[in-house]
Amino acid sequence: MRTALKRRGTRLTPRRDKMLEVLVSSKRHPSASEIHEEVRRFHPRTSLATIYNTIELLKEAGQLLEIEFSGAANRYDGRRSHHHPHLICLHCEKIEDLDSVDHDEPLDDLSSETGYEITGRRMDYYGMCPDCQSGRTVQP
Ligand SMILES: [Zn+2]
Ligand SMILES: [Zn+2]
Structure with a gap:
């Protein structure tokens, strides 16, 4: 993930770095707000916009799988970015x-x-x- 982001010229701030850590270590397929909550434990001033922004970057880089729901928050799998059931x-x-x-x-x-x-x-x-x-x- 880090390499993929750097290759695309994205600056790896400590917040982004923590977010990658959360994504790679969570088996729960967290939602954006769950990721936000977790990152804020370490970087209390992180905005939800930063989280969404990084989610977009990771999706574009093919590093993150988005699981979409109608009527509920989307969830993310950063451990396995390819489609899987x-x-x-x-x-x-x-x-x-x-x-x-x-x-x-x-x-x-x-x-x-x-x-x-x-x-x-x-x-x-x-x-x-x-x-x-x-x-x-x-x-x-
Ligand atoms: Zn249940
Ligand atoms: Zn999964």
Whole structure:
């Protein structure tokens, strides 16, 4: 990521650098405001505009995968920038990577494999995670 940004002439400020760190270390597929919150713990005066700005730069450089939602904040995967399937819980908005999936597999089989009650298929799979089904999480 650092090299890709530098190659495009982007100055790596300490804030940007921290943001890259957050993106690479988070498995949670954070939203822009979650990234913002995390960066602000170290650089309290970072603006949300800086975060969005850097997200755009990283997307242009092909270093960041954006997971789009209608009606909810987009989420980002900085660990794997190529497209890959996700398991998405519509209840608690948890997003997990879903690896080695046969896309022709019946949804029922996938449900029993993952524990998700899978209700749909896009490039991503979404539904309700085991925690939500058992009422262990509160709706955000
Ligand atoms: Zn859930
Ligand atoms: Zn992912």
